[in-house]
Amino acid sequence: MNQLIQSLVDAISAGATLGLAALAIGLVFGVIRLANFAQGEIITASAYSIIFTWQLGWYVAIPIAILIGVILSLLMEVGVFSRMRMATPATLLVASFGLSFLLQRVYELFFGNNVRTAPVAPELAQSLEIGGIRVQLLSVATIIIAAVILVALVQFLNRSIWGLQLQAAAADFRIARLVGIPASRVIGLSFALSGILAAAVAFVSTVKTGAVGPPFGVPIVILALIGAVIGGIDKIYGALAGGFLVGFATSMLASWLPSDMSNFRDAYVFLLVIIVLIFRPSGLLVRGGTVRT
């Protein structure tokens, strides 16, 4: 029982992390049809900045991480993706793949192949006892952070003009432009939000590992991208739910698969993904229809 609850909390926190990462991908995809593989490198950049600046205090490190995430995200849009507006989603995916490879090599050049380490928020690395059940404090904190960000984001999307414009653009970019929603603002906004989400993912991931290397963001973005697609990358909340599902499933498989099989847990998740894609190609949470491309 104890173990079950413990693994459930861990799985929810893993799901929350990947949900945020997938949401970042879905936000951008909804607007410009870009499934941004290089989102992982935004996460890596924020993670590096957290590692390097943590000793200055969290109130310095976290704003800088957010700033770096937003700036890098906007730079990608201005430098690369804004010049490829006519490309198909598949071409954009290849381009973001290339960008991801490129940035990893740049990180290698600047920070070396070895991981950089720092104890980030060590006070979160202990376990917590609630009513005789021990859970990781970090897992609980991750869930709370994700919840706060989500509530704030939903408020922003539903209550502010910019948020509504973003939703309109995600629903149908052409019609949104026709009714006078400024395209560049909405696109910039989606990239900026995905940068903020990347910083959040970077924070919880660096607390967990305490070490950052050039490929830091890759496994996160692989699972997040896959989650976003099976949840329905076309819909913001579909991406979120898909990311959550993949994170949850991966974590549960890690806890409960017999040890000689747990090496293959990602393989099971990916098989599951292929099966989902075959039966629900436009996403688990999308009723009918196909993804607009």
Added chain:
Amino acid sequence: MKERSLLWRLGPLWSLVVLLVIVYAVTVVTSYLGDSVQVQFQYALVNLVIVVALYMFIGTSGVLSFGHVAFVALGAWTVGLLTIEPELKRNLLSDMFPVLFDIQAPWFLAIFIGGLVGGLLALIVAPVLMRLNGLQAGIATFALLLVVGQVLTYWSSIGPRSGQSMVGIPDVLDLQTTMFFALGAIVVAWLFQRSRPARLLRAAREDGIAAAASGINVVTQRVIALALSGLIAGIAGGLFALTNRVVQASLLGIELTFITLAMLVLGGMLSLSGAVIGALVFSLIDLVLVRLQNGVELGSYVVSIPQGTRPIILGAILVLMLIFRPSGLTGGREIVWPFRRTPPLPGVPPTNE
């Protein structure tokens, strides 16, 4: 007029001959440039075969595949298992199924068996994967790549224990033989490109609905294309195993997928000329960059670029190419007879949305 129509018919053959001559000539030139260049160019030829395999599927069907390196990996694995001495296998790969210890094949045959294994995997997964389009196909094939990578990494019954590699693959493959395999792959791709399934697929690529309305079963044609390109990819895997002589799942994963896709994009993914020229140009730039990283003496100066800049430049080339010339160096056209007056058969430029 008669002359022109003859040229017209020979046009495609001309493009094949030019490609074969280019590959042959570049190989001959590099074989005079010293051992290290030769070795590096042998890798380039292996990559060329992978890119040709990618072209056979992506170029004709227009469906993105991140999964071809999975077929490459199976081919490499097969050749590794078939060519390592039984004694060595018993010692180094002790967890394997006992059957695998004694199965041996001459390396030349092993390469083709590797191709068959790669093609078989493609044939098995194709009927399900080929129903998907666009981004979904990309993600599903990517998932396939990751599944195969995980299985090969961790399943010690069919290979080394996790984190270890297969060693002891014989040193038998030279540059010339590799070149003949590359030329063979180009011929197969050219023949395939002119075949009925490839024509139907190109029709479906340009307009899926119209193709389906004309009675083309797109899924069936795609299955044929994927199986055939899986076969070529498997052969490329065998060539890789014999070139590198160490096989490890991590060598046959995301990075190789990226590099070969970059080559295809660089040349232009809609033509065989694009695949071949993309692979060659990319490899030659890489050759130059490796030289530069080690320092090149020009008179009394030593020109060099910092270590680690090489992959950055290669990545930047891909991204810039996608921005400024998304249809690649060849623009999706084949090389045509330069002197004829009639406009060349257009390789249709990629449709933008």
